[in-house]
Amino acid sequence: MDGRTFFRAFRDRGGKSGVSELVRLTDVTKVYQGGITGALNGVSVSVEKGEFTAIMGPSGSGKSTLLNMVAGLDRPTSGGVAVGGTDLGKLGEAGLARFRRDHIGFVFQFFYLLPNLTALENVLIPAQLKGNAATGRARALLERLGIKDVEDKYPARMSGGQQQRVAIARALINNPTLLLADEPTGALDTHTGEQVMELLGQVHRDGQTILLVTHDAKLATRHAARVISVMDGKIVDDARLESPERAPSDVIRVRGEEVSR
């Protein structure tokens, strides 16, 4: 089975057919004690299955808070969050933990791999929490992400790009309904960051729904056709971008001076 079919098989096992809306936030407000930045103020938005959506905004705008709400890592002060038809507000702590384990893959800026485990062992953690033996799938994921050769290495022996790929494999091992990524290229150099984003793009093309928080508009628009702009805890724009094939001269004009003298 080639890599493409492999990812598709992943998605189909976890997908709920016939439901196009995957995430719904209804009038979500988050107030932090002591005026910590990142609060949200009445945010309503929905994300459809299969979308690659970028959330952009300055630091402290609330974009990471929004992602954490969807992940069930944080609860709103008021308002509702539903993912795949599950109202997260109705889940207790144990229920939320199960929800995260079964439905959410999360990729962070600083990877957060466990230092005393190898790449393969790190990837396997979420599967083991679920009670699954998934070594074969983990190896296949590592191969798909181009890092089969670091399988037995510890994080300290890997480059940043390799660590982030391992983190992506870990996020995908349980075949999540939703992949969330918070500044996944923020700790990487430009070239490595592009490679990591290219992998996320590939995972998306194979059917994965992705919500990405980033401050890099170049990278965001490369893969995401929808860009949500957040400022001061509010959504100030929700742009669905077009993707036509345009002639070079319709995209760039090199301008010369008029012929004179």
Add this chain to the structure above:
Amino acid sequence: MSLKFGVLGLLKGEPLHGYEVKNRFEAMLGGTWEVNIGQIYTTLQRLERDGLVRPVGPRGDRGKLLYELSPEGQQALDQWLAQPDSGPQQLHEDIYVKLLLATRIANGDLDQLLARQKRAYLQRLRDLNRLEERARRDGRIDLARLVRGALLHTEADLKWMDELSSEHFGTEGAKAE
């Protein structure tokens, strides 16, 4: 830059006639600078007048005339190539003038204009990204590099709009009125 040095540079390798200059120039820039043949002929005539190019042989079929670089043209080209691009920053920022004027007219309510402009820049980034992808896939590395420059410029434009938004551009003007 002016077309002049582009033409001189292309004639450096071999004598060319007007149409060949046009085609090679456009191909070199990956179709991002379209010139009409009239501009090319005017440029060639002026370069000939200034002694920087000269015709080679008589007119060929359909009146085609080949041009080559003269020693003076070679010298002018070398000087130009060795010079850094300097002088004032060229901005074509219609949007800034719009914002300034809208401040006076709309009493500082510029959020919509800024939001629309940001969205236009996001769409441009999307288009540029897709063009870069296509250029790389087709092995047109020169075009891909040019697109990269355009991406960085557009990113800067977007950041500028973000700064203006977060400063609540225009509200100072409204108070002053």
